[in-house]
Amino acid sequence: LSRICSQSTTVAGVRFTPGMRVEIPAHAMHYDPEFFPDPESFKPERFLPENKDSINTYTYLPFGVGPRSCIGMRLGMVQVKQILYRLLQIVTFEKCAETQVPLSFAKGKVLLEPDPPILLRIVPRIKS
Numbered sequence: 001l002s003r004i005c006s007q008s009t010t011v012a013g014v015r016f017t018p019g020m021r022v023e024i025p026a027h028a029m030h031y032d033p034e035f036f037p038d039p040e041s042f043k044p045e046r047f048l049p050e051n052k053d054s055i056n057t058y059t060y061l062p063f064g065v066g067p068r069s070c071i072g073m074r075l076g077m078v079q080v081k082q083i084l085y086r087l088l089q090i091v092t093f094e095k096c097a098e099t100q101v102p103l104s105f106a107k108g109k110v111l112l113e114p115d116p117p118i119l120l121r122i123v124p125r126i127k128s
Contacts, residue, residue, distance in 0.1 A: 001026055001064055026061040027110050035059040040105055094121040 001024040005016045016022065031039045035056060036046065045051065063070035070076075095101070096119040106115040 001061060003068075024061065029059050029061070032059070042103065090125055092123045092125060094123055095119075096121055 003022050003024075005018055005020040005022055007018055009016050029035060033039055036059075046055065058065060063073040063076075099119045100116055103114050103118065104116075106113040
């Protein structure tokens with residue numbers, strides 16, 4: 001996330017002047033154990049409604065935040081849900097023997113990338 005400073009200010013002893021580019025290292029925050037204990041583990045339960053209060057609003061920014069957040073966020077989320085819904089109606093996924101469990105992820109990537117890759121077998125559902 002990148003913004004251009006519009007007025008002079010000082011934050012935590014650092015001086016910002018108009019025209020300076022300010023970068024928010026969202027990926028680094030998402031992997032900071034201070035904000036997300038055991039950040040490299042896949043724990044979707046972190047984001048359940050009952051755990052919402054344990055996440056600081058400004059530490060998880062997959063689409064940005066505020067009036068300049070990603071304009072396509074809602075559309076993207078709806079599309080992903082529709083695709084998954086339809087896909088899971090017609091197929092199931094099975095883990096291949098070559099898939100490493102537990103998963104490990106490549107270091108230093110902007111997006112979460114399993115290393116080695118996840119190998120799945122796609123199996124058509126039997127129509128009844």
